[in-house]
Amino acid sequence: MADSDPLVLLRQAIAAKQPIVPTASSDPSTSAVDLAQATHLAFPESSLALPISTATRFVTGDQPVDLRSIYFAWLNRERAIPDYNAAATALNDSLPEGAGVRNLGFVGRLDLITWLEGASDSEYIRPLAGDEGDAAAAPGGAAAAAKVGGAAAAAQARAGKGTMDPRLASIYSGERKMGDRNTALRGIKPTDFSHVRKLAVPFLTKKPHASHSSSSQTMALNQKAPGKRPDPIILLSPSASALLRLSNARSFLQEGRFVPPDTSSSTASMLHLQRSMPGIDPTRPLRFILVEGPEQFKPEYWNRVVAVFTTGQAWQFKNYKWSNPNELFKHVLGVYVGWRGEQAPDNVRGWGHRVLSTGVDRWMGEGHDASRFRDKEVVEQIWKAIEVNMNNKGWRRDAAPTSI
Template structure:
């Protein structure tokens, strides 16, 4: 298969889905032995018949970061380190860059921002079919050929998923062959215009009276706003381009005394059941969960990103923060955009979760109604006689927290296809 016909990003995703091996090698020979990543020049994808498909490890992919395509080595390295915390991933990438320089290579590993890394891993493992950072496949022939080839070369012998160009959905490789023979229908432009160019300039003359009335109405509204002493708002374009709705972010407390950490927050907010937090120093410090918010978008769930640290935050990420979990310790906010509690909780919903019957920290009391104060039953080992194993109150507390978050999101202007309008 020619290199131009290979989609490295799709090859890697299909290899992960099929459970086949991906071997870094120094040459493109099919019998080449595995080599450390700094010395590797190719990634070889195992096929069902024992053959391998070599792909240059420096090949660019459709994943775009800062308007530049990311190479296959960086994608593969991010997947290998998907389970580690963001600071450990950055340290490992720095070490790999040093090793690449030692062997005389000018290549470097791209360090993904935490949102980019989350989107990439979610897409590679098949949990998501879209990513704002991945460009669509170039053409039906290229993507179809790459999908069919990659799907037919799996070690399991079963049909591996393949990609239908322009649709982003994984399909059987045999269907990809059938789809390649489809007769392509035209889009709405070709249907309206046909095979001959049509001059619609006369429509402008017909629309001119209506446009002049609209402009006059806008001018009157601006004048009235000026008389009232209000600043006129900027007018929107007639056909604004629909933007992708951003994912809301929930910040967790990094304090070791916090009852909810990345190791147990998902089971609490999704299943309504508290389990003790474990030491997650070696685990990922961000995760995501889905929840349908009927008042914002009843047709599709929102994906919430939960993260403990703000090291990889960009300025625009703060517009997406919808809640902050706290233990009442102000040092948590030192690296935040709003680093004082009084300022922070004017913009973001605060949440404190403590044991039922224990005193509330003084900091939480001082911050007032802007911080939701929730208490849960103390944890007891189910093996202890008389222990409460039902924990039915946990779901009630979890729903109270979601109610506060969703109320805050509505106040901030979250809509079906847009994020917050008030910060």
């Protein structure tokens, strides 16, 4: 029976790196189709094709999960929870009425994936028919042999330390071995939960009686002791088309080398940079706080904003203190970073001299560092404009402006 069990077939194919093909026919040799059009899941190496609606032994909420949902969860195992949910919704929209994938919960999906990758057991998978009965019906067989073997192993582990009492060895063989955090999560593959923190920030910040700050961003923005100059703030554009994001801002603004924002998997919501500005403080560098939005701002934080990076899209300023770009750039320096040789968007040019328009050379890929020599020139131009603007607004060695 195990030879045709969907979960066993899927696990064996994954372990052997064999193809698993969604098809529109019961013929295992049929070519693959999109999962939304598939009626069967074929295992060509086993010459089997199972209906994709087949119920499996994986049970959640007292309901067996179908093979389509199991295979979909495996295909999307690397996705974060929001992306997985969105993909499931998109697939369900393209399936016929009455068909659809089960949206597995986080714990259930983690349990399934680690079992498919080789974990020894699963609390959601029911045993194959006959497994429990065979074990119970043969106390002198496999179960007894396992106990004897465990006792022998325990006794052997004390070789050279004296003979262990057989009864004590039998007790030791029944001990449950403790694991580390990875085995507790039913797998050996480290799991990155860093995205959960970013998703939780909007909910935590709404708690009015919290005894501490709800996020590191709020804590850093609020660091202002009496008589101490607060840290200036730079707002980056949250647009996906922006060339400068939190993921590559340090490389560009501090190290003078541009890399595309999608080359880093950072999920940070805030960044600190240090920059020497002798015209403001000749004795120590200034620390700048970089964020992509003013969601954590208090009203007084706006007096510390020294630059706003923009792509020319006006929706960026919707939640700003000054939502009109022409008004905003009367108070704050604007910076546009585009590709060298390309004209800035009409909006940016329409906002006039209050927005510094710059361009960097196109990214040629890793190993072409020699082509990035002009990046530092652009960075110095940006910092010089920020320093001049800060001087004009009243930034000093021991004080920040009370109004901009």
